[in-house]
Amino acid sequence: MIRNPILPGFNPDPSICRVGEDYFIATSTFEWYPGVQIHHSRDLVNWTLVSRPLARKGLLDMRGNPDSCGIWAPCLSHADGRFWLVYTDVKRYDGNFKDAPNYITTCETIDGDWSDPWYVNNSGFDPSLYHDDDGRKYFMNMQWNYRGPGTGGNPENSSFDGILLQEWSPEKGLFGPVKNVYLGTSRGLTEAPHIFKRNGWYYLTTAEGGTVYDHAVTMARSRSIWGPYEDHPNKYLMCAADAPDHPIQKTGHGQYVETHDGQFYHTFLMGRPIPGPDGTGRFCPLGRETGIERVAWGEDDWLYLEGGGMLVRTELPGLADVEPNPPVAYHTDFTGGQLPPEFQWLRSPDTEKLYRINNGSLSLFGRESMGSWFEQSLVARRQEHFVYTAETEVEFEPTTYQQAAGLTTYYNRFKFHMLLVTDEPGQGRSLSVVSCLGDFPDGALTYALDKPLPCPDGPIGMKVEVDHALQQFFWKQPGGEWQPIGPKLNAAIISDEGGRGGHGSFTGAFVGMFAMDMTGQGKEARFSHFSYVPEGAS
DSSP states (O other): OEESOSBOSSOOSOEEEEETTEEEEEEOOBTEESBOEEEEESSSSSOEEEEOOBOSTTTOOOTTOOTTOEEEEEEEEEETTEEEEEEEEEOOOSSSOOOOOEEEEEESSTTSOOOOOEEEEOSOSOOEEEEOTTSOEEEEEEEEOTTSOOSTTOOTTOOEEEEEEEEEETTTEEEEEEEEEEOOOTTOOOEEEEEEEETTEEEEEEEESOSSTTOEEEEEEESSTTOOOEEEEEEEEEEOTTOTTSSSEEEEOOOEEEOTTSOEEEEEEEEOOBOOTTSOSOBOTTOSEEEEEEEEEOTTSOEEETTSSSOOOSEEOOSSSOOOOOOOOEEEOSOSSSOOTTEEEESOSOGGGTEEEETTEEEEEOBSOTTOSSOOEEEEEEOOSSEEEEEEEEEOOOSSTTEEEEEEEEEETTEEEEEEEEEETTTEEEEEEEEEEOOTTTOOEEESSSSOEEOOSSOEEEEEEEETTEEEEEEEOTTSOOEEEEEEEEGGGSSTTSTTOSTTOOSOOEEEEEEEETTSSOOEEEEEEEEEEETTOO
């Protein structure tokens, strides 16, 4: 049985691609490096991370990108014996302008060295490449209207301005006429176009309603790729906006796939809201995740959810009689010579400035602050479970309060908690618990301890226990017992909805190791290991 989500934790905007009996899903990574996650499966039940293709400066450099910018909505396809990846590197979030250059790269193998990119355009985000059966290729993206209200069904406060279509080739780039082929429905915020063809119809799926609780998958069709496109009889293939108690919310932004044995599925992004720390409200600590649902063709040649209605299921049949893999405890001692694939860092392709794998430790070189958009020495992994424990040990000898290193739960520069080793004037090496509670635009810090705790020499063990809406830090000396430090903290801050919510909040929660050195000296912090243990892990 498939259990949704199939890709837990921050894995939004799923683009699915089938090659024979192999299935691949590409998801957005935003400001996290390397760019784009690609998972593989043969049963649609269990998925394995096989590639992060945008892994060098020639393909991606996000230094200076604001929170929740960077890689939006990749599109993965296979044609001409090659994989094709289309992606946006969004450079601006606030204000009327949305600088969003779009690129295409290609590779014969999913985990190979991807080509230097073709620059395509900058007219909007959520690009997609369609390979027609006559060999022609068509490029799509939503159009951004910086002047104000968009056209069609898009609301007055929206700059979304319909879906552009133009022919493209590797030799010519974009060529021929460009046409706005779809203006959207009354739900508005029309984005995420994907085209597929069946029985002489071109089917266009888009996402509408914004990537929160009003999100939906919209479907339209035409006999010509250039339109006009007629809307689905229900307008939407899936939407949970009218069912706030359904366990899966935010359903939208996905792609159709026909399986090798003639079944039909559709991916979607989703959120699993839980109550806040006071038992009220709702937040999605795991961010926007990836789900999949089985769909069926009606006699009218329209696609519908197999179970009817617009609500996706938490469980459904996959392609094989297998069960989802159970939770597994993760541990690394950094002896493999490379950073384990579970980890990512922020924005920069110049890893030698940020970290080094030693024989049995990870060295982080203190760079800019946790509030920087340029170079941060932060190595972290996704939170994939509502309840987990993460633990590490750090050796760090700061000489000023401008140097700090430790363990963090992190969403973005305005939403994090951190346990850090630093130097406190008049006290020397100390432990401190520091948070930023999502108070955009101020970015003020909150200190959980009245006074930093004096810290003995030598390695310091650090641990965080996260239980739904609360988290607690711990510390210890080698051979000692874990001791709590600071109060229980609001884990709901580390979520899409955390703090004031909404502002640049399209990613998910991470937990990991960091080092800051605002003197510019690059002070080294050495981490001996890292463990992530979800509840019920074997």
